[in-house]
Amino acid sequence: MTEARIVLVDGDQSSRKSLKGMLTKLGYWVVGEAADGLGGIRVVRARQPDLVIADASVLGAGGFELAEVLREDKLAPLVMVAESHAQGLLEKARRARASSLLLKPVDEQALYWAVELAIINYQEIIQLENQIKELKEKLETRKLVERAKGILMETLGISEAEAYRRMQKQSMDKRVSMRQIAEAIILAHNLKS
Incomplete structure (x- = not known):
């Protein structure tokens, strides 16, 4: 209870x-x-x-x-x-x-079960919705990182591993997420185009 x-x-x-x-x-x-x-x-x-x-x-x-x-x-x-x-x-x-x-x-017993099940099921739904949101954000971040790596590879003529390493280093040096680095690279590239 x-x-x-x-x-x-x-x-x-x-x-x-x-x-x-x-x-x-x-x-x-x-x-x-x-x-x-x-x-x-x-x-x-x-x-x-x-x-x-x-x-x-x-x-x-x-x-x-x-x-x-x-x-x-x-x-x-x-x-x-x-x-x-x-x-x-x-x-x-x-x-x-x-x-x-x-x-x-x-009925008191029916009320008890209805309340308990409603609360438990609702908490599970909220938890699942949060997991879905988190997975969508991770997928979006991965897409942005891949796009940014492609831009670096194309513009700087470097390998995929080197592009990722440079983004990772910038992320650590600037203390911002990989997503923010990827977004900055994409934005800068779009401004040049």
């Missing part, structure tokens, strides 16, 4: 109170509450929770904006709660990109 920080967004105060009681009993911290999506955005930005639990009924007037802000700004995962008879429930959850969907009345 984690001591996750959670924000509740639900227009029904008694429903928020019930969820808050269960979450507190399970060891979670409810760090904020809101009655609508726009209020939820303000609370989420102010409190920076690990998870947001929102009633499907608020996903309309400002609620989809809440879901969009959570997703685009990578603020927290979303768990939706809804009445089982609500129209288009699965479509609403899919559009909101909810991590989980709970039906009322919410």
